[in-house]
Amino acid sequence: MTAAVDVADLVKRYPKSRHNAVDGLSFRVRRGEIFGLLGPNGAGKTTTVGILTTRIVPTSGKALIGGVDVGRDPVAAKTKVAVVPQRVNLDRSLNARQNLLFHATYHGIGRRERHSLADELLDRMGLADKARARVDDLSGGQSQRLMIARALIHHPEVLFLDEPSTGLDPQARLFLHDRIGDLRSAGITVVLTTHDMDEAQKLSDRVGIVDHGRMLTVDTPNELIRSLPGSGTVDATVHPNGTAAEKITGMLSEIPGVQRVEDLGPPAGTEATERIRLRLYVDGEAGPLLGPVAARLQERAVAVTDLALGSASLEDVFIELTGRDLR
Amino acid sequence: MTTTARSVRAFAAVLGRDVFVTGRELPSFLAQVLVQPVALLFIFGKVLGQLGYTQPGYAQILLPGMIALNAFLVALQNTSFPLVLDFSYSREIEDRLLAPLPITWVAVEKMLFGALRGLFAALLMFPIGLLMLGSVAWELSGLPFAVLCMVLGSLAGGAVGLTVGAAVPPRRINIMFAVILAPLIFTGASQFPWAQLEDLRWFQVVCAFNPLTYVSEGMRGALLPGIPHMPPWVCVLALVLACLIFGALGIGFFLRRALD
Known part of the structure; x- marks a missing residue:
């Protein structure tokens, strides 16, 4: 046809x-x-x-x-x-x-x-x-x-x-x-x-x-x-307690199964020293990683205020393929 | 169904749409086409004559010119103005461009429809002129040739209108009247016999570039053979050439606007 x-x-x-x-x-x-x-x-x-x-x-x-x-x-x-x-x-x-x-x-x-x-x-x-x-x-x-x-x-x-x-x-x-x-x-x-x-x-x-x-x-x-690298996500909001944001993203990226970590910045109305939001893109299922993520943050005395599972959307695919630059 | 048969049917439908819309907007159409020539005829033919500022008989020279003016100018305006708007803000023409007919045919339809409106406006001037001037001393045997000039004049007006309408960008529409229409009105031999301009040679040459001159001269020569005029064959030849040249030019511009 x-x-x-x-x-x-x-x-x-x-x-x-x-x-x-x-x-x-x-x-x-x-x-x-x-x-x-x-x-x-x-x-x-x-x-x-x-x-x-x-x-x-x-x-x-x-x-x-x-x-x-x-x-x-x-x-x-x-x-x-x-x-x-x-x-x-x-x-x-x-x-x-x-x-x-x-x-x-x-x-x-x-x-x-x-x-x-x-x-x-x-x-x-x-x-x-x-x-x-x-x-x-x-x-x-x-x-x-x-x-x-x-x-x-x-x-x-x-x-x-x-x-x-x-x-x-x-x-x-x-x-x-x-x-x-x-x-x-x-x-x-x-x-x-x-x-x-x-x-x-x-x-x-x-x-x-x-x-x-x-x-x-x-x-x-x-x-x-599904084909997006890191199609499952874990969203974390943390209190850095003096640890630099780059350091936190760095140590989270080392966790096996985590593809990359994106710093989404502080939530509206707060300072980066107080709180930052992070998105972890993971390879397979995101659920089993909640424990290791929480544990790693705990080790470094970074307080977790929120930890949630997210899933990628078509928008993530779109941004991944076409980039974040303004046209 | 063959492509040609389909295109012919679509062409008829598109023309039918324009006729339908004109029928619905008849009063505004009449106002648009009649006020100006009637006013000109009234002032130059009637008022100035009665005050003694024009020679007796001038109104007779003026009437064929006003009919020619209407045929040419109404066709021109009714092709160009809607086109400028269609291609800019209203975009209405897109529906026609996506109808199953070649885009060239859409351009021809616009031209033909403008010409029909011009012809209609010119025909209306006959009874109005008769009423206003009381009597006319026309050579009736010249009527068929006068009508031929009127038809060719309307088509030439449509062709020039297509060229102007597709070439003028919408933000320039306000100067279109000043730089295009006004000169065409006054260099078209519709208010004076071209052949008598010998002492104003440069102006005579300028007028020869205006297709309207040949409509006016052709009609005046046929209806008032006593007034000096251009040979009829020159008028027909010039008008046919104007239709062909501006028709081709207009279609070219139209295609450039309609297709990227």
Whole structure:
């Protein structure tokens, strides 16, 4: 079976730029999958999505949607994709329902079908009472749901969602997550670009992490977290009693099973001489290390005020791969 | 379904959307296209004539020019202004760019629709002019050629509008009127017969660069053959060339804005 999205050795260099925005990117998205495309700002996500949705012309490489080459046959590719951008781009001259109807007409959907689809989608997106509302009168969440409805009305094979929950309240966010979950059951492939790691972890079947225009890794969120060196953590808050922080991190790193120790600094409102927080990344199970950690601290007369098990998250994987530097 | 058939259908739908929206905004559209030419016609054709500052018959020269002005300028404005906004803050055009038709066709649709609005605005000037001036002494056999000039003029206006709309960055939109529209209005031979500018040669040369001159001259020559005018074939040739050159230029700029 052909992949829903097939990208191979994709390169994009913008004119007047010294670097490739996308630099030999390759990945595949299976049909019916929810794929999270993650990466820092400027990593090349937007450019990649732009190429896949025919708006950006690649410099070289291959980009296929459902087997169709987006560069060679953009018109056919456009029937297979739909985009929900981060910024509202609804047609302000039309009301909510007309936005759906005209979009369906562009895509050649017959009169009767588009009317029933429009009503059904408005209903599903919780916008039934907003059918005749002007676009300018919709809230941020409503506009976004309308854009999702618009994207779905022409039966796309692949739906691109760009930062879908930015600026939404928790209710709207949950509603959106449920609707995205529905798409999986409907067999629609979703490519999600987001900075929200919890969202990516919750929604995605697999995630790909991009940086500097290259794919760093692709796997299920759980597998990525498990593969992180030191995927289990022990969080400790200690009273140094005069011992330097570096010394404490040093002696804890010597404990067998501890990968590395990170100094998280003093808790809010306290001085480093009073209290510091440490995170220990461990190789295997974190539980059995609680005893040795407590014992070692005790030996050196460092008072423990809190000791807890933590687990790594997708964010830790992301930071591990792309670094802490600001972009 | 073949790609071409699909694209044709999408093209018709996109054009249908623009016509639908115009229908809904008819009063504001009419105000936009009629106030200026009617005011010009009223002041120069009626008021100045009655006060004795213009020669009798000047209103007759003015009316074909005002029709030409409307065809060209309304087409230009209705293509360029929405485009500048579409590409900047509203982003509405993205929906059309993602419809299943080549992006070139979206550009052509914008141009064609602007031309249709220009043509409509020009046609409206016929009855309004007749009402205002009381009577016109037109050579009716010249009407088909005048209509041809009007159609070509609208298309040329749409083509220039596409070029301007896709080339002008949104933060420059406020100076667009001053540096582009105003000169086009006054160098287009719509208020004076171009052929009589012999004593103002430099201005005559300047006017020859404005496509509107050929619409005005073509229409005036057909409807008022007694007034000195350019040969009709020159008008048609110049307008066809303007459509082709600005059409190609506009599509080029449009593609540059729509595709990265």
